Amino acid sequence: MGKEFTICAVLMFLAITSSGFSQNSQTPTLARPELSISVYDYAHVSAEVLAEAEQGARRIFQQAGAETIWVTCLPKPENIESNACDSVNMTHLVLKILPHAFSTQVRDRINVLGDALVDEKGVGYYAYAFFDRVQRVAEEHRLCRALLGDVLAHEIGHLLLGSKSHAVSGIMSAHWNGEELRRISEGTMFFSPNQSRLMRDRVASR
Numbered sequence: 001m002g003k004e005f006t007i008c009a010v011l012m013f014l015a016i017t018s019s020g021f022s023q024n025s026q027t028p029t030l031a032r033p034e035l036s037i038s039v040y041d042y043a044h045v046s047a048e049v050l051a052e053a054e055q056g057a058r059r060i061f062q063q064a065g066a067e068t069i070w071v072t073c074l075p076k077p078e079n080i081e082s083n084a085c086d087s088v089n090m091t092h093l094v095l096k097i098l099p100h101a102f103s104t105q106v107r108d109r110i111n112v113l114g115d116a117l118v119d120e121k122g123v124g125y126y127a128y129a130f131f132d133r134v135q136r137v138a139e140e141h142r143l144c145r146a147l148l149g150d151v152l153a154h155e156i157g158h159l160l161l162g163s164k165s166h167a168v169s170g171i172m173s174a175h176w177n178g179e180e181l182r183r184i185s186e187g188t189m190f191f192s193p194n195q196s197r198l199m200r201d202r203v204a205s206r
Helices: 002-024 047-063 131-140 146-161 178-186 193-205
Strands: 034-041 067-074 092-098 114-117 126-130
Touching: 034 047, 034 146, 047 067, 047 146, 092 146, 114 146, 126 131, 126 146, 131 146, 146 178, 146 193
Parallel strands: 034 067, 034 092, 092 126
Antiparallel strands: 114 126
16 A cells, blocks of 8 residues: 555656646746745644645646745644734635535535635635545545645635636536546646636736
């Protein structure tokens, strides 16, 4: 089991590295809008898995032309600034990784891997990932650790694009089936050009 997982992780790293290089080369690195994300890990995800997931999500946003800074707030590291986790605003969002879905409405929809709280005006600051469901889908489809990063990017995407931001393809797809799962395994699930432009504009205007 450990050997198979290690091989799987190495293959994912190679796929992400090669695809990330070609994709990122298309997006200018100068004057990118910047977004901070406070991460609260209530599911006790290992530091290694969480770091890989954040790096995967960071790469997805970089391909869209935006930079993300991921701040670990729980468990709280000793060297973190005292006010780094206090801010919640348009440019500093909150992501909570929960062991299970938290509301009855979401619990009844077993294929929902996360959630984002967005009001009727399309404004929101809090996103959630349900780690037990992410683990289940990742194991069923042999996605290694890639799935969690894509879930994080998807839910943060809702906070930046609004509640009605599901698409028929790409990272904001409402349903992740065969094609989407294949692209996740290859590290090629991204925001569309229109979504990328809208996110950059909204982050920059904040």
